[in-house]
Amino acid sequence: MSFASQAREEIAQRSLQLQKDCCVRAAAYGIACFAKYFDAKGLVLQTEQELTARVAEQLFARCGVQGTITEKSRPSGVVYEFGIREPEQVVRLHELFGTTGSETSLQIDPKLIRCQTCVSAYIGAAFLCSGTVTDPQKEYNLEFLTSRTNLAKDFEALLAEHEFAPHRTRRNGVNLVYVKSCANVERILAFMGAAQAAQQIGAQKAMKQVRNQINRHTNCDTANLGKTARANAQTLKAIRFLQEQKALETLPEVLQEAAAKRMENPDLSLAALCACFDPPVSKSGLSHRMKKLEALAQSMRERMEQEGQH
Ligand SMILES: [Zn+2]
Structure with missing residues (x-):
């Protein structure tokens, strides 16, 4: 298993074990923000990890919103799609977050991130949907991708607030928010719930x-x-x-x-x-x-x- 998959699995398991309602909703909100579509028609998340689709399904179910998972064969492999399209469910989805789906641009609503665990649940969900981390044997880099520019700005600010020293740039028309340096990557992994991946970075640093x-x-x-x-x-x-x-x-x-x-x-x-x-x-x-x-x-x-x- 690659280092990124290992981290993703740990974060997924942790997302499934969130206790408080505010944190479950914050994680579901993270999925909505970093999904492919989140608008008046509903929500579509595409992922290569079946586990990520299952996490999305369960988090929304805990918030009272039902979605479905479909598998699609692509030349690059199987893509799992989690979708909320039923009109009744779409209404619930927007009630949950206080959104309409016709907003001109998506920004992070601070009201939906209530406690410290909410922050880590939201960032962890963002990582499951759009994040990746480079094998620390090569370099220290953890990044989030999103086509939504205002979201990227808010997300950068959120990471900065928690002292992860983020950077933001655009690559091929996509916004990239990333964290560099051994200490920051190690800390953000632990924060998101990937304790073992964080530990591995610590051990590798000691070995280096x-x-x-x-x-x-x-x-x-x-x-x-x-x-x-x-x-x-x-x-x-x-x-x-x-x-x-x-x-x-x-x-x-x-x-x-x-x-x-x-x-x-x-x-x-x-x-x-x-x-x-x-x-x-x-x-x-x-x-x-x-x-x-x-x-x-x-x-x-x-x-x-x-x-x-x-
Ligand atoms: Zn919370």
Whole structure:
């Protein structure tokens, strides 16, 4: 099951368990607002999810309005249509919301959203009808679509009031109200009743953080490796120069030993190289010897250059 379907199923189950009349009506109102048609002829909701059609049927039934579900075969698959078309039922539908169906534009009537649960029931119903959420492994995005511009504006305001930081735009002539960012998507899912989907986002966020930490450490190790390789290259160059000049064998034994170990283990970090000595030497002691070798090579090179000039 996709992440969006999982969220939709949770919200549907929650819609069916609403207790108070005000909240059941708010959910039914959410379906009316985000349905395909809601006018003087009644209501038509089209959905690919049978569960969404069943939720619509039950919510309206609890409000005393009877509708019917029909299945339609489309090239893209089955579409479930919940319709309220019987004239008597259409009258009840508009009585329920205090509408006539001949309004020029649909806007959210605040009188129909009474309590905090009403808000979440309304937004959840809107999501069932017109919403989708992207798999959080790809990106954080949850959106609602509607062809009704004033409704989209009111809906954006409603989401903003509850601090979901919504955005609104138009895509292909349709209004899009969407919520971005991990925290907002997680919160709105939980608010609508998709607790498990919200939890999954939380868990994925935690996993991403761990992964980022590991990446940071790996990058850090790589950076250190680069530093080690550069430092070793410089020491090795000095040692080879001293060797070419037959200067190496004239140096104190501790420096000869350090040079020999470094040539045998060109890739080891200084700390790791310390352990190759018997008895082991301290890192600072070994670092001092390597610097001494580099300094000797450097002064020798300078002397030769000066002599060459004369
Ligand atoms: Zn309520």
